[in-house]
Amino acid sequence: SSSVKKQLYEALANADGEYLSGQALADIIGCSRTAIWKHIEELRKSGFELEAVRKKGYRLISKPDKLSDHEILIGLETKTIGRHVHYYESVESTQLIAHKVAREEAPEGTLVIAGEQTGGKGRMARPWHSSKQQGIWMSLIIRPKLPPEKAPQFTLITAIACARAIEEVTGLETNIKWPNDILYKGKKLTGILTELQGEADKVNFLVIGIGMNVNQKKEDFPEHVKEIASSLEIEAGHKVSKIEMIQKILKYFEKYYELYMEKGFAPLKILWESYAAGIGKPIIARTITGEISGIALGISNEGILKVEDDEGTIHHIYSADIEF
Ligand code: BT5
Structure with missing residues (x-):
C-alpha cells in the first residue's frame, strides 16, 4: 500500500500540475478507482495539497516540505550532483557522516542531509546551530582531480551557487562575505565549510558543508546567534520551500563546478565579484x-x-x- 501511495505521488508529480483522472491513475498504477481515492486521502493526510475537480480528476498543488531522499530526487535537474542522497532525521553533523561514506567510496556528487544536527560545526570547530527542519543542513561529496591547494576555491564556488539559488527562489539579493558567509543586509543566512581529504599532491575528496537558515523566526535562534543571523523566511516575509532551495543549490553547484573544471577559476571570479561584499572597503x-x-x-x-x-x-x- 505504501508503494501504491508512492506510485500515485510519482504519477501526479510527473503530470506537472496537469489533472489526471481517477481512471487514468488507476490504469497507470494498476488498481481500482476506489483504491486511488483512498490513497489520495492518505497523501492529503501526509501533507500533500491535492485538488480534485469533477470530470477532470486530481492535480498536485504542493508536496509537504518534509525532507526525504525521495523528495529531493523528484524534480532534481542535475546529472551527478545530489543523485545519491543519504537523509537522516537527526545526526551530530552531516560532515562527519559525509567523511565516513566518502571513505566507503560514495560516488561523486553524493549528498548527506539531515533534518537536524545536534553538533553542527563551523570553521575551527565553532558550533553551527542547526534546528530541526528549519534549515538546510547538508554536505556534498565531490572528487575533483585537482591539487589540494585548490580546495578553498570550492567554498567560493559553493557560495556563488547558494547566492544564485536564493535569488531565484526568493528574489533576495544577497552578498558573499569572503570566504564563506552569505549575508543579507549584513546578517548571516548561510555558512559554508569545505573540508579536504587528500594527499600532498592530490585531492581524494572534498566534503562541502552548507548550512542555510530557511524557516527560522528570530526567536528560534539562540541568544548569541540572534544578533548576527537571519533566515530566508524572516527576510522574504514568507515560508520558503527547503526542497526547492536544495534542488536549486545542487543545480547551480553542478553548473559552476562544471564551468570551473572546464575553464578554471577565472569565469567564477567574475561571478563571485558580482556578489562580493566589503571589497574596496x-x-x-x-x-x-x-x-x-x-x-x-x-x-x-x-x-x-x-x-x-x-x-x-x-x-x-x-x-x-x-x-x-
Ligand atoms: C561556517 O563557519 O559558517 C560554516 C557553517 C557550516 C555548517 C554546515 S551545516 C551542514 C554541515 N555540517 C556541519 O556540521 N557543518 C556544515 P564559521 O564561519 O566558522 O561560522 C560559525 C559562526 O557562525 C559561529 O561561531 C556562530 O557565531 C555563527 N552561527 C552559528 N550558527 C549559525 C546559524 N545557524 N546561522 C548563522 N550564524 C550561525
Missing part, C-alpha cells in the same frame, strides 16, 4: 597568525583575498574571519 582580517587591517582589494585569480595595509603592503590572505 576597510576591513580587519583575523588569521591564525594575527590581524591585518587594510583595504580589501578583491580576490586573486586563485580566490585568495588581497588586503592593502596603511603602508601600501599587499597581503595575500588564504583563510581568515573578516570584519567590516
Whole structure:
C-alpha cells in the first residue's frame, strides 16, 4: 500500500500540475478507482495539497516540505550532483557522516542531509546551530582531480551557487562575505565549510558543508546567534520551500563546478565579484597568525583575498574571519 501511495505521488508529480483522472491513475498504477481515492486521502493526510475537480480528476498543488531522499530526487535537474542522497532525521553533523561514506567510496556528487544536527560545526570547530527542519543542513561529496591547494576555491564556488539559488527562489539579493558567509543586509543566512581529504599532491575528496537558515523566526535562534543571523523566511516575509532551495543549490553547484573544471577559476571570479561584499572597503582580517587591517582589494585569480595595509603592503590572505 505504501508503494501504491508512492506510485500515485510519482504519477501526479510527473503530470506537472496537469489533472489526471481517477481512471487514468488507476490504469497507470494498476488498481481500482476506489483504491486511488483512498490513497489520495492518505497523501492529503501526509501533507500533500491535492485538488480534485469533477470530470477532470486530481492535480498536485504542493508536496509537504518534509525532507526525504525521495523528495529531493523528484524534480532534481542535475546529472551527478545530489543523485545519491543519504537523509537522516537527526545526526551530530552531516560532515562527519559525509567523511565516513566518502571513505566507503560514495560516488561523486553524493549528498548527506539531515533534518537536524545536534553538533553542527563551523570553521575551527565553532558550533553551527542547526534546528530541526528549519534549515538546510547538508554536505556534498565531490572528487575533483585537482591539487589540494585548490580546495578553498570550492567554498567560493559553493557560495556563488547558494547566492544564485536564493535569488531565484526568493528574489533576495544577497552578498558573499569572503570566504564563506552569505549575508543579507549584513546578517548571516548561510555558512559554508569545505573540508579536504587528500594527499600532498592530490585531492581524494572534498566534503562541502552548507548550512542555510530557511524557516527560522528570530526567536528560534539562540541568544548569541540572534544578533548576527537571519533566515530566508524572516527576510522574504514568507515560508520558503527547503526542497526547492536544495534542488536549486545542487543545480547551480553542478553548473559552476562544471564551468570551473572546464575553464578554471577565472569565469567564477567574475561571478563571485558580482556578489562580493566589503571589497574596496576597510576591513580587519583575523588569521591564525594575527590581524591585518587594510583595504580589501578583491580576490586573486586563485580566490585568495588581497588586503592593502596603511603602508601600501599587499597581503595575500588564504583563510581568515573578516570584519567590516
Ligand atoms: C561556517 O563557519 O559558517 C560554516 C557553517 C557550516 C555548517 C554546515 S551545516 C551542514 C554541515 N555540517 C556541519 O556540521 N557543518 C556544515 P564559521 O564561519 O566558522 O561560522 C560559525 C559562526 O557562525 C559561529 O561561531 C556562530 O557565531 C555563527 N552561527 C552559528 N550558527 C549559525 C546559524 N545557524 N546561522 C548563522 N550564524 C550561525
